[in-house]
Amino acid sequence: MKRNLIITLLILLVLTCFGAGGLLFFQQQQKEKEAERAKEQSLVMKKKQESEKAAEVEKEAQAEAGISKKVDKNQKTAYLTIDDGPTKYFKQIIEALKKLNVKATFFFVGNNIKDEYKADIKQAVQDGNSIGMHSMSHDANKLYKQSQFIPEMEQESKLLSDIVGKKVGLIRAPYGSTYLNNDQVQKAKADKFRLLDWNIDSNDWKHKGKPQDTVSFVSQELDGFHKISPVILVHETKDTLDAIPALVKAIRAKGFVLEPYFEDNDFHLNFKKDPDL
Numbered sequence: 001m002k003r004n005l006i007i008t009l010l011i012l013l014v015l016t017c018f019g020a021g022g023l024l025f026f027q028q029q030q031k032e033k034e035a036e037r038a039k040e041q042s043l044v045m046k047k048k049q050e051s052e053k054a055a056e057v058e059k060e061a062q063a064e065a066g067i068s069k070k071v072d073k074n075q076k077t078a079y080l081t082i083d084d085g086p087t088k089y090f091k092q093i094i095e096a097l098k099k100l101n102v103k104a105t106f107f108f109v110g111n112n113i114k115d116e117y118k119a120d121i122k123q124a125v126q127d128g129n130s131i132g133m134h135s136m137s138h139d140a141n142k143l144y145k146q147s148q149f150i151p152e153m154e155q156e157s158k159l160l161s162d163i164v165g166k167k168v169g170l171i172r173a174p175y176g177s178t179y180l181n182n183d184q185v186q187k188a189k190a191d192k193f194r195l196l197d198w199n200i201d202s203n204d205w206k207h208k209g210k211p212q213d214t215v216s217f218v219s220q221e222l223d224g225f226h227k228i229s230p231v232i233l234v235h236e237t238k239d240t241l242d243a244i245p246a247l248v249k250a251i252r253a254k255g256f257v258l259e260p261y262f263e264d265n266d267f268h269l270n271f272k273k274d275p276d277l
């Protein structure tokens with residue numbers, strides 16, 4: 001009887017131990033689960049924070065892009081166009097511009113294109129400058145009275161295209177497009193030529209030997225340009241070479257960025273006021 005009681009007590013003790021152990025085990029498991037859940041939750045939170053942060057960064061980037069787009073839209077572009085070359089100053093002018101990280105637009109007289117200039121012309125185009133035709137002869141009589149404008153431009157286009165290895169269709173009409181008759185305008189369009197006149201004549205020929213006067217003159221003229229891009233006309237001379245550092249500085253000081261003018265530019269400027277020319 002006593003023995004039975006002892007056995008029963010022992011069994012109860014063992015059961016109690018198991019029970020307590022089980023409870024402890026259960027509690028431990030609960031704790032682990034909770035810890036895991038907490039960990040998961042913190043991971044979720046972290047992920048959420050990360051994605052929020054990423055969204056914020058994205059938003060900032062977009063805002064910045066928006067601002068830079070705005071800057072682009074409001075960016076004032078000026079075009080420096082240099083006529084009547086190539087001359088012995090061509091390479092030096094290119095080098096002077098390169099030092100200032102400026103690309104310009106050169107309008108060549110076909111009859112001036114000696115073989116010795118061809119490699120420099122090709123290099124200038126490869127460096128990002130733009131080139132165009134300024135007729136073979138620069139002779140107003142031939143071009144406008146003897147109807148040689150289109151034939152001369154076609155001849156020079158072929159000459160320049162062969163030098164640079166791509167079609168050149170940009171034209172600056174000597175003395176301006178004003179002198180073209182309607183037939184010539186239509187033919188220029190049919191040939192897919194683009195005519196670019198100017199809206200700032202630097203009058204550099206009047207300031208011979210005084211490049212600083214040309215710089216001051218252009219600088220004053222720029223004050224009148226708020227909406228339309230200034231297209232500045234200078235000639236390929238020693239004076240222009242000497243004027244370049246001060247001229248570029250003055251143009252930039254007025255808030256303009258200098259760009260080369262390519263024939264696919266959406267901005268058209270011609271004295272005929274023809275949007276398709």
Ligand SMILES: [Zn+2]
Nearest residue numbers: 083084174175
């Ligand atoms: Zn000219």
